[in-house]
Amino acid sequence: MADQESQSWPLAPARVHRRSDDENPAFKALRKERTNKCFVYIFAGIVFLCAILLIFALIVFRSKSPDVRLRSVAVKSLRYSKSPSPSLNATLVAVVTIRNPNFGPYVFGNNNSASFLYGGAKLGEHKIGGGEARWKGTERMSITMEVRSSRLPEGSNNLSGDLNSGFVNLSSYCRFTGKVHLLKIFKNRKTAQMNCNMTLVLRTKTIKDLRCD
Template structure:
């Protein structure tokens, strides 16, 4: 007797059906993974920015530059005691600026003044420039000194007759330290000096700064 062979209908394989509509669980998993990935990347960026900022403020803490008046040279000199006392001179000051920071120091609208008995005797003189990181740079500043800017000249007569005219100078350097291209910190440095002009040999002596 022939054996009866029973056939069974094949069920469609569920592994072949991967649509999002039929598999909402997979769709939700993808969304959760995508959201977590965005959160991780955003958190990493924020932490990196905080680390850079803290590193710049603590480790690379901006410092004020060091300013020195290295020398003053008398380029030209004219003076007289009669009929009215007068002193006209061109002074060339050599100033050095040391930048101790790991970023450049850019300064502008900085001023150099010369004074006689506390009164400014030169016109407004501004200087600007840039000092690279960990560098010392020298600048020459030419200043015109005129006693005509003084209202009281009695003491000037005595100084001219003695051959020694005492002056003081003030340099105020204002600029910004640039760190990692995003952090800019304003720094100001002042320097006060005293000196004497020897009228006979046209030289500067007793130059002292603090």
């Protein structure tokens, strides 16, 4: 009896458990498919982000030249003479606007000017001080200018005939040079200019037919 109790029985061989992914090849395919999808989603996200940044750069960082307009011209004073020597002296008040279409302020310095001309020659010029047109905003300024026919070259105009007709054709020119400031980092130089034509009516001391390019 003791011999039977002391008899050793052989141990059963240990069962080898294979890894679950070895047991199921479909798991490998599923994990690979999920990994590929993850890369596709990441790549699509990067492409989408790049597209958004490109659109943002084209809209925000692409600066445009401001739009300068001569809104009105009023005659503050007028003196003229037909004989013995034709002459014209007037004080004109012009209202000029600068519309800034950019997503940053347009800052211009003191090197800008506006002028009135007759027959291509300057009757008067006014220096414009520095200023700023806010982003997506419009800056409005009033310019008072003295115009005098004595500044015209002799014998190069038909002022006598215009004074006799009662209508004097004038033109104006204005130029602004400044910089568009974007995010306080980028500064793009932009120039804006304006050309206008008008008619001075001597009898009523008014400006009519104001046309600008």
